[in-house]
Amino acid sequence: xxxxxxxxxxxxxxxxxxxxxxxxxxxxxxxxxxxxxxxxxxxxxxxxxxxxxxxxxxxxxxxxxxxxxxxxxxxxxxxxxxxxxxxxxxxxxxxxxxxxxxxxxxxxxxxxxxxxxxxxxxxxxxxxxxxxxxxxxxxxxxxxxxxxxxxxxxxxxxxxxxxxxxxxxxxxxxxxxxxxxxxxxxxxxxxxxx
Numbered sequence: 001x002x003x004x005x006x007x008x009x010x011x012x013x014x015x016x017x018x019x020x021x022x023x024x025x026x027x028x029x030x031x032x033x034x035x036x037x038x039x040x041x042x043x044x045x046x047x048x049x050x051x052x053x054x055x056x057x058x059x060x061x062x063x064x065x066x067x068x069x070x071x072x073x074x075x076x077x078x079x080x081x082x083x084x085x086x087x088x089x090x091x092x093x094x095x096x097x098x099x100x101x102x103x104x105x106x107x108x109x110x111x112x113x114x115x116x117x118x119x120x121x122x123x124x125x126x127x128x129x130x131x132x133x134x135x136x137x138x139x140x141x142x143x144x145x146x147x148x149x150x151x152x153x154x155x156x157x158x159x160x161x162x163x164x165x166x167x168x169x170x171x172x173x174x175x176x177x178x179x180x181x182x183x184x185x186x187x188x189x190x191x192x193x194x
Contacts, residue, residue, distance in 0.1 A: 010073070011160045012082040012149035015173040020136055020144045024121070026171055027134055032125035038064050042116040043102065044183045048109035056084075058181060059110070061101060066093045070101065081161050082179055116140075116182045128163055134171075139182050141189070146173055 017023055028034065041063045052058060058073040067090075074085035091097050102112075121136040130150055137145045148168055152160040168174055180188070 008086060008151045009077075009154060009157050010082075010084060010086040010149055011152050011157060011164055012147055013164055013168050013173075014082060014145055014147045014178045015168065015176075016178060017136070017144045017146045017173070020138070023146060023171070023173075024136060027123050027125070027136075030125060030171070031127075032123040032134055035122040035124050037119060037121045040064050040116075040118050040120055042183075044113045044116065045105055045110040046113050048111075053184070058183065061091075061098065061105075063098055066095075068093060068098045068101070076179065077157070078161065081164065081177060082181075083157055083161055114183055114186055116186060118182065125167075127167070130160065130163060132164065132167060137182075139185075142182060142185055145178070145182075146171075148173075 042060045043063075044058060044060045046052060047057075047059065056075040058071075060071050062069050062071060069088055069090050071086060071088045074087075077083050077085075091101060106112075117140040119138045123134040123136075125132045125134055132148055132150050135147045135149075137147065139145060148164050148171075150160050150164060168177075178185075
């Protein structure tokens with residue numbers, strides 16, 4: 001199994017959206033280029049010794065087609081956005097790797113929490129000498145959301161956060177950033193219905 005390790009800060013904002021197609025048009029008019037649409041399936045796990053809902057961390061396995069990766073997301077670092085350290089390791093392709101790694105985690109007492117399935121439309125916008133990824137997500141059981149993100153070194157986080165918030169404002173997103181993850185939104189919805 002070959003692994004590729006990525007460590008950086010993910011600076012991100014997320015907003016619920018009312019009109020998917022209208023926002024898509026605005027993004028394209030802004031100069032973004034459509035990259036692709038993918039189906040993602042994320043299986044989140046609970047740590048055996050600490051409560052990720054208390055520490056604001058996340059640990060998941062993601063499947064995109066035959067591609068697999070495991071991701072750890074550290075605690076949020078500010079009160080305005082979803083900025084956090086992210087460590088992502090690419091796993092070998094295929095369902096056998098996915099099932100095997102899931103079983104390893106279970107044997108180590110990590111427990112599956114919930115599966116998040118979404119269709120993600122990805123756009124790339126280059127502005128202010130930075131690449132921004134703008135995604136329009138349709139999340140099963142939740143609805144439609146827009147996310148804007150960029151990667152940053154620790155020393156760049158504040159600057160990138162301001163650029164992203166300004167971009168979101170110019171796209172008429174907001175005003176309130178949704179800081180909860182899709183997992184948290186789904187769990188909150190489930191708890192509200194019980």
